[in-house]
Amino acid sequence: MKRLLACTLAMLGAQAAFAMPLTVPQIQTASTQTTRYDCKGGKSVTVLYTNTRNHQSFAALTVDGRKLLFVNVIAGSGAKYVADQYTWWTKGPQANLYDEMAAKDSSPLLADCETRKK
Template sequence: MKKLFLLLAAASAAHAVSAMPLTVPQIQEASSQTVKYDCRDGKSVSVRYVNTKNKQSFALLTVDGRKLMFVNVMSGSGAKYVADEYTWWTKGPEGNLSSGRADANAPPLLADCKARK
């Protein structure tokens, strides 16, 4: 988990030269997995899922050139992760990325993404 936060801090440093490394020793990585998805529109996305020893879950993915850490939140079905205006929602081997700034009837930014086997 320490590597995760150092990676995020390094990404932030490009925007703020004086940024200090971010470490949270209380949050320790228990497991991680990278899954590559192919989406309906021909795009693909790679997501790194991180589970911590204190039972938190994160999803790391790049959206519009920004590396974001999505936090798992309660959902009625599947796994829902949020970061900034974005939601990455998975159910089984499928996922969708949507924006909270889009019109309520707008299609997801990435739709019908299926995990590669």
């Protein structure tokens, strides 16, 4: 598939009528998975994970009304994704969303998220 993130961005929806899907012909999608998380405080978030044939990983989710594409970066444990000032960090079925610009003692924006049971 030559449209690496076309399906990712399609899931996120167009923000404007003139928005074009992001395509990177050199990077091919290997798999995608949509996961829904239930978080502390009754919040929930849906994340579309995209893995590529060259072993890169992406996570697409909405933060404060903004549709963002997170890129996987090195982590001591779990899977850590970053976009703008945010970090989405998963460990097994748990995840948290952090604002790296917030005070060091701030709580995560989304805390104690767990994959939704089917």
